[in-house]
Amino acid sequence: MRPISLTRYLIEQQREHGHLNADLRLLIEVVARACKAISIAIGKGAIGGVLGSAGSENVQGEVQKKLDVLSNEILLEANEWGGHLAALASEEMDHPHAIPNRYPKGEYLLLFDPLDGSSNIDVNISVGTIFSVLRCPDGVAEPREEDFLQPGARQVAAGYAVYGPNTVLVLTTGHGVASFTLDREVGSFLLSERQMKIPAATREFAINMSNMRHWEPPMRRYIDELLAGKTGPRGKDFNMRWVASMVADVHRILTRGGIFIYPRDAREPDKPGKLRLMYEANPMSFIVEQAGGAATNGHQRLLELQPKALHERVAVFLGSREEVEVATRYHREAAGA
Ligand code: AHG
Ligand code: MN
Ligand code: MN
Numbered sequence: 001m002r003p004i005s006l007t008r009y010l011i012e013q014q015r016e017h018g019h020l021n022a023d024l025r026l027l028i029e030v031v032a033r034a035c036k037a038i039s040i041a042i043g044k045g046a047i048g049g050v051l052g053s054a055g056s057e058n059v060q061g062e063v064q065k066k067l068d069v070l071s072n073e074i075l076l077e078a079n080e081w082g083g084h085l086a087a088l089a090s091e092e093m094d095h096p097h098a099i100p101n102r103y104p105k106g107e108y109l110l111l112f113d114p115l116d117g118s119s120n121i122d123v124n125i126s127v128g129t130i131f132s133v134l135r136c137p138d139g140v141a142e143p144r145e146e147d148f149l150q151p152g153a154r155q156v157a158a159g160y161a162v163y164g165p166n167t168v169l170v171l172t173t174g175h176g177v178a179s180f181t182l183d184r185e186v187g188s189f190l191l192s193e194r195q196m197k198i199p200a201a202t203r204e205f206a207i208n209m210s211n212m213r214h215w216e217p218p219m220r221r222y223i224d225e226l227l228a229g230k231t232g233p234r235g236k237d238f239n240m241r242w243v244a245s246m247v248a249d250v251h252r253i254l255t256r257g258g259i260f261i262y263p264r265d266a267r268e269p270d271k272p273g274k275l276r277l278m279y280e281a282n283p284m285s286f287i288v289e290q291a292g293g294a295a296t297n298g299h300q301r302l303l304e305l306q307p308k309a310l311h312e313r314v315a316v317f318l319g320s321r322e323e324v325e326v327a328t329r330y331h332r333e334a335a336g337a
Pocket of ligand 3: 068091113114115116117118
């Protein structure tokens with residue numbers, strides 16, 4: 001069978017569901033093209049001069065790597081001129097980025113984490129790009145931060161690229177989740193799975209265990225029970241994986257199941273978790289739900305949260321439905337809900 005390109009897939013989706021207008025298709029293709037450029041830069045590693053620190057900090061006080069900055073620039077430049085966007089926002093920029101006046105404006109807002117898993121860049125472990133697409137509110141010509149603050153349930157598309165042994169793009173437009181593998185010689189993303197499905201049950205969890213002493217009691221209870229294995233209350237042995245690139249951990253879960261957790265902890269009590277709601281948790285939750293999984297902050301469905309700030313942080317529990325339900329139940333019980 002002849003391979004199906006991303007372009008053909010998008011056009012066929014439009015014929016089938018009528019939900020992908022020309023601008024949204026262009027947006028997805030432009031983001032995919034930017035991901036190809038990022039993949040090429042990452043692939044060059046030390047000989048491309050892309051490793052190491054950029055010597056600057058982002059709005060969240062994190063040291064920026066050269067590839068954080070470069071990936072942000074690649075995504076910005078690719079998306080500014082096409083006429084499909086009203087504005088962009090990124091982990092690496094304090095405020096939303098307006099479309100320059102010399103270009104036409106479109107009806108979509110694009111948010112991204114240009115390079116996820118920065119701590120893995122220099123050690124040649126998988127990293128990724130995450131993106132989320134919202135509609136610009138009606139009548140807003142110059143979108144400001146508050147125009148981005150829409151619950152994740154309003155996303156019209158979301159996806160990620162994982163730059164691993166192969167580069168894979170995973171995409172949802174609200175009708176399931178498809179994956180595409182980059183054919184490096186041809187330079188196209190080719191359909192590799194039409195409908196990714198997360199198994200409801202799992203024996204695998206992903207969490208950074210080194211933070212255990214900072215966790216809340218229901219979090220400790222949940223992991224203690226998994227660690228107790230066959231003879232414990234859960235009656236089965238669990239395995240653990242932690243890549244420290246959310247994209248890679250979530251990709252494993254989409255492929256073979258699992259639960260991914262980055263809970264709130266007591267290290268920085270004013271921050272409800274490490275991951276960012278708008279460009280990490282929301283797009284991943286949309287993808288995971290579309291693949292049959294679940295995603296909560298321990299109490300509520302992540303996609304229903306009303307964002308309060310562009311760089312807001314949130315606790316994340318996502319993946320195989322049965323495990324997300326158990327962990328969420330323990331948190332709700334502890335809160336007396
Ligand atoms: P980013 O590189 O975009 O800042 O995100 C890193 C995130 C996420 O990808 C990963 O799951 C988590 O940080 C790892 O955190 P720890 O180093 O605390 O394990
Ligand atoms: Mn990230
Ligand atoms: Mn990042």
